Amino acid sequence: MAKITLDNLAHSYLAQPHEEADFALKALNHDWEDGAAYALLGASGCGKSTLLNIISGLLRPSQGRILFDGRDVTDAPTAERNIAQVFQFPVVYDTMTVRDNLAFPLRNRGRDEAYVMERVNEIARMIGMEEMLNRKARGLTADAKQKISLGRGMVRKDVNALLFDEPLTVIDPHMKWELRTQLKKLHHDFGHTMIYVTHDQTEALTFADKVVVMYDGRVVQIGTPEELFARPAHTFVGYFIGSPGMNVIPARVEGNRAYVEGTELPLGQGYGRLEGKVEIGVRPEFVRLSQSGGLPVKVRRVEDVGRHKIVRAEFFGHEINIIAGEDERIAAEATRVTFDPAHVNVYANDWRVNGEAA
Ligand code: ADP
Ligand code: MG
Numbered sequence: 001m002a003k004i005t006l007d008n009l010a011h012s013y014l015a016q017p018h019e020e021a022d023f024a025l026k027a028l029n030h031d032w033e034d035g036a037a038y039a040l041l042g043a044s045g046c047g048k049s050t051l052l053n054i055i056s057g058l059l060r061p062s063q064g065r066i067l068f069d070g071r072d073v074t075d076a077p078t079a080e081r082n083i084a085q086v087f088q089f090p091v092v093y094d095t096m097t098v099r100d101n102l103a104f105p106l107r108n109r110g111r112d113e114a115y116v117m118e119r120v121n122e123i124a125r126m127i128g129m130e131e132m133l134n135r136k137a138r139g140l141t142a143d144a145k146q147k148i149s150l151g152r153g154m155v156r157k158d159v160n161a162l163l164f165d166e167p168l169t170v171i172d173p174h175m176k177w178e179l180r181t182q183l184k185k186l187h188h189d190f191g192h193t194m195i196y197v198t199h200d201q202t203e204a205l206t207f208a209d210k211v212v213v214m215y216d217g218r219v220v221q222i223g224t225p226e227e228l229f230a231r232p233a234h235t236f237v238g239y240f241i242g243s244p245g246m247n248v249i250p251a252r253v254e255g256n257r258a259y260v261e262g263t264e265l266p267l268g269q270g271y272g273r274l275e276g277k278v279e280i281g282v283r284p285e286f287v288r289l290s291q292s293g294g295l296p297v298k299v300r301r302v303e304d305v306g307r308h309k310i311v312r313a314e315f316f317g318h319e320i321n322i323i324a325g326e327d328e329r330i331a332a333e334a335t336r337v338t339f340d341p342a343h344v345n346v347y348a349n350d351w352r353v354n355g356e357a358a
């Protein structure tokens with residue numbers, strides 16, 4: 001296991017990049033702590049696989065260095081990095097049995113056969129394939145083949161890190177939950193450094209100690225699920241995490257007051273006078289409907305999602321979402337909203353501004 005350091009790392013698929021937009025991965029400095037479970041979360045095309053492939057050595061970065069426990073591995077081939085990587089689609093040997101597929105990484109490293117069989121049986125149990133060990137991989141469903149790929153990724157205990165690139169894409173929804181639980185257990189039992197790539201916030205938030213959020217080639221925030229919820233560092237993190245995501249509202253901010261369409265709102269902290277594109281962000285959980293006081297809204301729709309209600313309302317021509325209690329009656333005369341000042345974040349040009357005690 002190892003700490004992985006990214007030192008001023010960046011990547012462009014172009015031979016001669018000229019501007020920032022030419023970089024699929026913008027310059028990045030980060031330490032992946034030894035033994036932590038990370039999720040790398042972001043929309044399709046934001047650079048997740050690019051970053052993962054640089055860490056595993058499938059791709060050489062056009063700028064910067066990668067260090068494993070302080071040793072520069074930027075030019076070391078994949079095999080030397082001692083990493084297990086599982087891809088989105090199955091990579092299995094069709095002519096081999098399930099058993100031989102699972103055993104492959106261990107035999108390849110010259111482990112003795114008794115150990116190999118013990119470990120293969122353990123993994124087969126984890127991925128629910130004990131009954132299929134004698135079957136040839138050829139002819140199995142994509143789902144079963146992907147489980148073999150996962151098993152192969154998990155079979156070695158002596159790897160520096162385990163990298164998963166959207167590994168559950170072809171797995172059916174029930175099995176997804178089961179396999180994710182097994183991955184967490186694996187992490188708990190062996191403490192490998194794990195990086196799990198996904199575009200699914202639920203998957204990221206349930207799997208990881210720390211979530212690395214990417215947007216347009218850039219890491220915009222690294223934090224615990226709680227930090228991403230309470231203090232999104234970028235408006236994208238606010239939108240992308242949460243269901244529904246954070247409401248982002250254009251505002252003017254002066255000191256500990258925000259002004260939305262001329263109405264004054266108290267803020268929990270002070271900000272001086274902000275320039276540029278200024279917005280406030282408030283999660284639907286911290287918006288309250290009221291009958292008097294606050295900003296005017298028109299309720300458009302109420303969705304009952306079981307544990308609570310999502311109220312979709314219109315607010316100065318924009319949609320605003322409100323989470324209301326399961327038993328809360330949404331009165332037709334509820335035509336105003338208030339925000340909990342302690343949970344209002346302030347953004348300038350999409351980045352969160354740290355306030356000062358007001
Ligand atoms: P993600 O895994 O988050 O979906 P990728 O890392 O695959 O994103 O891609 C990031 C960006 O780099 C995208 O704009 C994609 O089109 C581009 N890209 C990915 N692979 C290549 C490649 N081999 N050659 C050129 N551009 C690529
Ligand atoms: Mg990808």
